[in-house]
Amino acid sequence: MPRTPRRFPRWGDLAPLIRFRRPAFGRRHRLAQAHTIEELRAMARRRTPRAAFDYTDGAADAEISLERARATFRELTFHPEILRDVSTLDTSVEILGATSRLPFGIAPTGFTRLMHTEGEIAGAVAAQRAGIPYTLSTMATTSLEDVAAAAPGVRRWFQLYMWTDRERSIGLVDRAAAAGYDTLVVTVDVPVAGARLRDVRNGMTIPPTLTPRTVLDAIPRPRWWVDLLTTPPLTFASLNSWSGTIAELLDAMFDPSVSFDDLTWLRERWPGKLVVKGIQTVEDARRAVDAGADAVVLSNHGGRQLDRAPVPLTLLPETRAALGTDAEIILDTGIMHGQDIAAALALGADFVLIGRAYLYGLMAGGLPGVERSIDILETQLARTMRLLGARSVAELAPRHVTLPRNLP
Numbered sequence: 186m187p188r189t190p191r192r193f194p195r196w197g198d199l200a201p202l203i204r205f206r207r208p209a210f211g212r213r214h215r216l217a218q219a220h221t222i223e224e225l226r227a228m229a230r231r232r233t234p235r236a237a238f239d240y241t242d243g244a245a246d247a248e249i250s251l252e253r254a255r256a257t258f259r260e261l262t263f264h265p266e267i268l269r270d271v272s273t274l275d276t277s278v279e280i281l282g283a284t285s286r287l288p289f290g291i292a293p294t295g296f297t298r299l300m301h302t303e304g305e306i307a308g309a310v311a312a313q314r315a316g317i318p319y320t321l322s323t324m325a326t327t328s329l330e331d332v333a334a335a336a337p338g339v340r341r342w343f344q345l346y347m348w349t350d351r352e353r354s355i356g357l358v359d360r361a362a363a364a365g366y367d368t369l370v371v372t373v374d375v376p377v378a379g380a381r382l383r384d385v386r387n388g389m390t391i392p393p394t395l396t397p398r399t400v401l402d403a404i405p406r407p408r409w410w411v412d413l414l415t416t417p418p419l420t421f422a423s424l425n426s427w428s429g430t431i432a433e434l435l436d437a438m439f440d441p442s443v444s445f446d447d448l449t450w451l452r453e454r455w456p457g458k459l460v461v462k463g464i465q466t467v468e469d470a471r472r473a474v475d476a477g478a479d480a481v482v483l484s485n486h487g488g489r490q491l492d493r494a495p496v497p498l499t500l501l502p503e504t505r506a507a508l509g510t511d512a513e514i515i516l517d518t519g520i521m522h523g524q525d526i527a528a529a530l531a532l533g534a535d536f537v538l539i540g541r542a543y544l545y546g547l548m549a550g551g552l553p554g555v556e557r558s559i560d561i562l563e564t565q566l567a568r569t570m571r572l573l574g575a576r577s578v579a580e581l582a583p584r585h586v587t588l589p590r591n592l593p
């Protein structure tokens with residue numbers, strides 16, 4: 186082989202290759218280093234006390250439901266179609282009677298100010314800026330009214346747990362209607378609390394208790410503790426006070442006697458759209474729609490309730506076939522990537538909800554962190570749609586996806 190001739194490097198050749206970036210600091214710069222939800226999760230873990238991180242990241246029992254849901258998304262196959270002119274792209278959808286700029290919204294999550302002091306308001310403001318719906322939980326740490334005041338332009342959904350104290354539940358429903366929430370999301374997969382073993386082991390309480398272990402854990406995470414101690418106290422906006430573990434609280438509140446009759450009764454009382462969240466069989470989806478639901482959420486609560494529950498994604502094709510156009514189908518559990526969203530939409534979901542994917546962003550950096558989560562998912566979704574040859578959400582179809590052959 187002839188030898189490649191060599192010469193001494195010249196400064197003039199090297200200079201144009203050198204790019205020294207001006208050093209940048211601050212939350213947004215730090216968050217911009219994360220390009221995936223997993224990277225935001227790693228940042229979140231470094232910045233959040235263990236009990237709060239585990240409460241968010243963990244699931245029930247052996248956490249099999251959550252792992253299977255994520256694995257099903259990872260293992261599915263896409264079938265791209267070529268030469269479709271994807272120069273323009275429309276990611277918007279109509280959901281429950283209004284337009285969302287993106288085909289996903291923020292799922293209801295309890296105790297959100299525990300993860301980061303900006304909590305529910307960060308979620309609602311980020312959703313407002315992204316043009317997507319925000320769902321406030323019954324177990325919120327910011328009131329219905331305060332969220333509405335902080336993000337008056339966001340489409341607000343309110344998630345309801347039916348409590349043993351029905352008067353209190355109805356009080357919340359009426360307040361939600363008065364504060365401009367247009368959709369009631371009734372969560373039905375919590376007759377009792379799931380066995381969140383990480384919380385049991387961490388002795389998780391609200392507000393957090395100071396033990397030698399939590400104090401040690403706080404040393405590398407001073408910012409979180411400064412926030413906790415210098416901002417309004419962490420309390421439940423819908424409860425007067427509570428000083429026990431989360432599991433004790435959930436068991437004291439949730440009403441195991443809730444039935445389909447309660448849905449019919451809520452349908453009469455609530456003037457807006459009604460959504461039933463936590464559906465895990467095709468038959469129950471049908472019954473919920475017959476009881477008056479405008480949409481169902483196929484969900485196993487992010488694996489936080491029954492372990493070894495069905496993977497919601499695998500229920501989609503059959504549920505879509507059974508409901509036809511009678512009701513809309515929303516899906517959650519396990520979404521960590523824009524590709525997961527594309528797959529759910531292709532298999533028949535009208536919309537998806539994100540839980541941990543936004544909470545990792547919140548823990549990593551408050552409001553800009555939630556914005557980063559949404560941004561990452563949007564970028565991934567848009568690229569995936571283009572690579573599949575779909576110019577709009579309506580063009581995503583079951584032929585674009587096959588589920589893994591060996592379903593968990």
Ligand SMILES: Cc1cc2nc3c(=O)[nH]c(=O)nc-3n(C[C@H](O)[C@H](O)[C@H](O)COP(=O)(O)O)c2cc1C
Pocket residue numbers: 240241242292293294295322323324344372462484485486487488489517518519520538539540541542544
């Ligand atoms: C920390 C945390 C708190 C949650 N709190 C509630 C809640 O108060 N009400 C509810 O209906 N669902 C709650 N969920 C379930 C979410 O609404 C959603 O179903 C789940 O997070 C979806 O799974 P994903 O986290 O994999 O996206 C919670 C989930 C998490 C992670």
